[in-house]
Amino acid sequence: MTKEQWAADLARSINPANIKLDESLQAYTMTKLGGKADLFILPETEQEAAAVIRYAYTNNIPLLMLGNGSNMVVRDGGLRGIVVTFTHLDEIRITGDHVYAQSGALIKDVSKLAAAASLTGFEFACGIPGSIGGAMAMNAGAYGGEIKDIIISSKVLTKEGELMTLTKEELELGYRQSIIAKKGYYVLSSEFQLAKGVQEEIDAKIADLTYQRESKQPLEYPSAGSVFKRPPGHFAGKLIQDCGLQGQGVGGAEVSTKHAGFIINKGNATATDYIETIRMVQRVVKEKFGVDLETEVKIVGDEVNK
Numbered sequence: 001m002t003k004e005q006w007a008a009d010l011a012r013s014i015n016p017a018n019i020k021l022d023e024s025l026q027a028y029t030m031t032k033l034g035g036k037a038d039l040f041i042l043p044e045t046e047q048e049a050a051a052v053i054r055y056a057y058t059n060n061i062p063l064l065m066l067g068n069g070s071n072m073v074v075r076d077g078g079l080r081g082i083v084v085t086f087t088h089l090d091e092i093r094i095t096g097d098h099v100y101a102q103s104g105a106l107i108k109d110v111s112k113l114a115a116a117a118s119l120t121g122f123e124f125a126c127g128i129p130g131s132i133g134g135a136m137a138m139n140a141g142a143y144g145g146e147i148k149d150i151i152i153s154s155k156v157l158t159k160e161g162e163l164m165t166l167t168k169e170e171l172e173l174g175y176r177q178s179i180i181a182k183k184g185y186y187v188l189s190s191e192f193q194l195a196k197g198v199q200e201e202i203d204a205k206i207a208d209l210t211y212q213r214e215s216k217q218p219l220e221y222p223s224a225g226s227v228f229k230r231p232p233g234h235f236a237g238k239l240i241q242d243c244g245l246q247g248q249g250v251g252g253a254e255v256s257t258k259h260a261g262f263i264i265n266k267g268n269a270t271a272t273d274y275i276e277t278i279r280m281v282q283r284v285v286k287e288k289f290g291v292d293l294e295t296e297v298k299i300v301g302d303e304v305n306k
Contacts, residue, residue, distance in 0.1 A: 001059065003021060003022075003038040003039050004021065006038075006039050006055075006059075006061065006082065007019050007021055007039055009055065010039075010041065010051070010052065010055055013048065013051040014041065014043060014044075014048045014051060014052065015044055015048075018041060018042040018043065018044060018088070019039065019040075019041050020037075020039070020040040020041070021038070021039060021040075022036045022037070022038065023036060023037050023039075023040035023083075024036050025037055025040070025066070025069075025074050025078065025079070025083065028040075028066055028069045028085060029066075029069035029072060029073075029074055029224075030068070030069050030070040030129060030222060030223065030224060030225065031069075031073055031222050031223060031224050031265050031269075031271070031274060032222040032265055033073065033074065033076075033222075033265060033269060033270065033271040033274055034073070034074025034075065034076065034078065034271055034301065035074065035075065035076050035077050035078025035079070035271075035301060035302070035304070036078040036079075037078060037079045037082075037083035038078075038079065038080055038081055038082070038083075039081070039082045039083070040082075040083050040084075040085075041082060041083070041084045041085075042084075042085055042086075042087060042088050043084065043086065043088060043089065044088045044089075045089070046089065046102075046188050046189075049084070049086060049089065049157065049186070049188065050157055050161050050163070051161075052082065052084050053084075053157050053159070053160075053161045053186060054160070054161030056081070056082050057159055057160050057161055061081045061082055062079075062080055062081030062082070063081060063082045063083075063084065064079055064081070064082070064083050064084070064300060065084055065085070065086075065133070065186055066083050066084065066085040067085060067086070067130060067131045067133050067134035067137075068085075068087065068104075068106065068129065068130045068131040068134060069085075070129040070130040070131075070134065070224065070225055071130055071134055071138065071224060071225060071296065071297050071298065072224065072297060072298045072299075072300060073224055073271055073274055073275060073278075073297055073298070073299045073300070074271060074300055074301045075271050075272070075275070075299070075300065075301035075302055075303055075304075076270050076271045076272055076301075076303070076304045077301055077302030077303050077304045078301055078302060079300065079301045079302070080302065085104070086102070086103040086104035086131070086133055086186075086187075086188075087104040087131070088104060089102040089103050089104040089105075089188065089189075090102055090104040090105040090106075091105065091189075092105050092109065092110055092113055094113065094114065094117050094119070097119055097193065097194050097195055097196060098152070098191060098192065098193060098194070099113075099114050099119065099122070099191070099192040099194060100189060100190075100191050100192075101132045101189065101190055101192070102132065102188065102189045103131060103132050103133035103136075103186075103187045103188055103189060103190075104131055104132070104133065105131065105132050106129075106130070106131055106132075107125045107128045107130055107131065107132055107134075107135045107140065108125060108126055108127060108128055108129065110122065110125070110132060110192075111123065111124075111125040111126040111128075111206075112126060112206070114192075114194055115202045115203065115206055118196060118197055118198075118199045118202065119194035119195065119196065119197060119202075120194060120195050120196070120197030120198075120201070120202050121145075121149065121150045121192075121193075121194040121195055121197075122145075122150060122192065122194055123145070123202060123205045123206050123209060124141065124142050124143045124144065124145025124146070124209070125140065125142065125145070126206045126209055126210060127142065127209060127210060127213040127214075128140055128142055129225060130225075132187065132189075132190055133186070133187035135147055136151075136154055136171070136178060136180055136187045136190055137178055137180045137181045137187065138176045138177070138178065138181065138296075139173040139174060139175070139176060139177060139178050142209075143209050143212070146173075147173060148168070148171075148173035148174075150192045150193055150194060151168050151171065151173070151190060151191075151192055151193075152167075152168060152190075152191040152192060152193050153165055153166060153167050153168065153171075153190070153191050154166050154171060154180070154187055154188075154189070154190040154191075155187070155188045155189045155190070156180060156185040156186060156187050156188060157185065157186040157188060158183070158185055158186075159183075159184050159185075163188075164185075166179065166180075166185075175229075175230075176229055176296060216258065216259055217258065217259050217262060218256040218257075218258040218259055218262050218264050221256070221264035221265060221266065221267075222264065222265040223256070223262050223263060223264045223265065224263070224274075224297040225262070225296075225297070226261045226262065226296055227261060227262065227263050227278060227281075227295060227296060227297050228240075228261060228281075228293045228294065228295055228296055229293075229294045229295070229296045231291050231292070231293060231294070234289075234291055236260075236261050236293055237259060237260040237261035238260070239285050239289055239291060239293070240255060240260035240261065240281055240285060240293075241260040242288075242289075243281075243284050243285055243288050243289075245260065245280075245281055245284060246260050248280075249263065249273070249277040249280075250273045250276040250277045250280060251268070251269055251270060251272075251273030251276075252265060252266045252267060252268035252269030252270065252273050253265060253266070253269040253273040253274040253276070253277040254266055254277070255277065255281060263277050263278060263281075271301075272303075272304070275299055278295060278297075278299075281293065
């Protein structure tokens with residue numbers, strides 16, 4: 001089947017306006033890099049989301065969940081098959097001290113709404129740029145907090161399109177890992193348990209964390225966020241800094257002079273520049289300190305010549 005046939009088939013169960021052929025992914029990634037997707041789909045309901053996943057599975061079509069594009073680098077040759085994002089599934093609902101959020105809701109928006117309701121426990125996420133779905137997959141965390149501290153359960157779809165609800169224990173959340181990532185599940189929604197707090201203390205904590213983030217991270221440039229996982233016994237940013245790599249890079253990509261753990265797109269980078277800069281950093285850190293830096297960001301897609 002052709003991608004045009006996929007689009008025609010899916011238009012029977014999904015709003016055709018949300019089905020895009022040969023769509024550039026640069027507008028959907030935080031790095032502002034990447035080639036085109038054969039077929040790009042933005043489901044508006046959980047039923048539509050399930051229909052896409054089942055269709056891809058049934059017809060053996062490669063399927064990639066893009067999320068908010070904050071933790072991913074798409075190669076310049078783009079992605080074959082179907083790329084789906086749940087950004088339209090963004091409902092957030094607060095009942096008592098429970099917070100319900102769909103997969104496409106931004107985690108920082110959930111954090112801020114929880115704070116506005118005088119709920120504490122989600123402040124750590126006030127500056128994380130990803131979606132709830134991505135946060136669940138990698139057990140996102142910052143400033144001493146992480147998703148596993150507050151999660152109750154997640155509703156997911158399997159690769160076959162089967163609906164499941166996973167408890168906190170079944171999610172197997174660890175450092176930047178989960179059963180979601182291991183099994184390739186697709187998150188539809190999650191429920192969190194918070195606690196009533198003192199509004200002034202919540203506001204002060206969020207203000208402090210926002211200041212720390214804005215003063216230390218290169219938010220003025222497109223980037224994939226923190227590129228590397230924390231190696232045991234070390235901090236990735238410190239190793240990179242001690243190698244003198246800040247300000248260095250390939251083409252339009254550069255190790256940030258503000259935070260060595262970030263690689264920025266100065267405005268004219270290609271995905272190849274970005275990836276080659278990652279590899280350069282890994283090579284130099286390995287040569288100098290004998291430490292293997294593992295990427296936290298996912299690198300996906302085809303090279304240009306494929």
